[in-house]
Every structure is written in C-alpha cells, then in structure tokens.
Amino acid sequence: MELELERELKIHQSVPCVSIVLPTQRTSPGRRVDPPRLKKIISNAKKLLKEKYGSVGEKIFPQLDHLNEEINFLENQAALGLYLSPNFTRIIRFDFPVDEKITVGEHFEIREVLQLKQQQIRYYFLSLSKRSEEHTSE
Numbered sequence: 074m075e076l077e078l079e080r081e082l083k084i085h086q087s088v089p090c091v092s093i094v095l096p097t098q099r100t101s102p103g104r105r106v107d108p109p110r111l112k113k114i115i116s117n118a119k120k121l122l123k124e125k126y127g128s129v130g131e132k133i134f135p136q137l138d139h140l141n142e143e144i145n146f147l148e149n150q151a152a153l154g155l156y157l158s159p160n161f162t163r164i165i166r167f168d169f170p171v172d173e174k175i176t177v178g179e180h181f182e183i184r185e186v187l188q189l190k191q192q193q194i195r196y197y198f199l200s201l202s203k204r205s206e207e208h209t210s211e
Contacts, residue, residue, distance in 0.1 A: 078163075078165065078186060078189075078190075079183060079186055079187070079190060081163070082156055082163070082181045082183055082186060083181075083183075085158055085160070085161035085163075086158060086179070086180050086181060087158045087159050087160065087161070088126070088129070088158075088159075088179050089122060089125065089126045089129065089130050089133065089158065089159075089177055089178065089179070090156070090157070090158045090176075090177070090178055090179060090180055090181045091118055091122065091133065091137070091155070091156070091157040091158070091175070091176070091177050092154070092155070092156055092174075092175070092176040092177075092181045092182035092183070093114055093115075093118060093153075093154070093155040093156075093157075093174075093175050093176075094152060094153070094154050094155075094167075094171050094172070094173065094174050094182075094185050095107075095110065095111065095114055095152060095153055095155075095171070095173045096151065096152050096170060096171055096172075096173060097146070097149040097150065097151065097152055097153050098149060099149050099150065099151070104146055104147070104149055107146050107149065108141055108144075108146060111140065111141055111144070111153075112141060114173070114175060115137045115138070115140060115141070117175055118137060118175050118177065119131075119134055119137060121175060121177040122134070122177055125177055125178075126177070130177070132159055133157055133158070133159055136157050136162050137157065139162075140155060140162075140164070143164065144164060148166070149166070150166045150167060150168045151167055151168050151169055151170050151171070152166070152167040152169070152170065152171040152185070153165070153166060153167070154166075154167060154171075154185050154186065156181050158181075165185075165186065165189070167185055167188075167189055169188065169189075171185055
C-alpha cells in the first residue's frame, strides 16, 4: 500500500502542492486540541499559498477548508499527513511521531511517507501440517 501511496503522490503533483504534517493526540482530552490546531495550520498554509502563488494558490483554498470536516479525529494515531494539489487530496495517518510542518511548492514533501514505507514489516506465513496420504497401487 505504501508503495502505491508514494507513486500516487508523485503522479498527482501539480503546482501548487501542499504538504501538511502534524502530530495528533490519540486520546481525550488531548484530542480536543487537534481540530482548532489544524484550523490554524490551514490558515498558515493559505498565507503561504497566497504569498508564493497568488490567485493560483487560492484555487485550493476550498480543499483546505474542507479538511477539518473530512477528518475523523477519533481515529487519530501519532500524526496526520495532508497532501493537496489542485485536483488531488489525500489524508494519511502515521503511527510514529512527527514534527509539525507546512510545505508549499512544486512537489509534495514525502519524507514521512518514505518513513512509513521503511517501517512496513513484511510477514511470511508458513503452515506445516502432518497429513497422511494413502498411496494405492493397481
């Protein structure tokens, strides 16, 4: 899945790309601070978009505004990754701690996605059983 995610983020890069990564709280009462904190982060992302891209950056403001409604904070893990471009929005949950950051540019900042990929553990399952088979001769 992470390989598909990495590929998806590379395919959907169109200017501007917004990458937001923020730590979240898994339990209450700390979890209550996440929605207002995300609103503040979104406001900062809008400022960066307007400064760097002007009216082109403003085109993804509605996507940013919709994020707070779309995220179910009851499912929080250690962090959230939000990736947006003009025709793309993706929310990713990370189970490891991150530093808060907002990146606006020509490409998504995917460092945490790569870390998620590295932490993926692959399991192989081997099943052994003792089964007797009858051999008959004709």
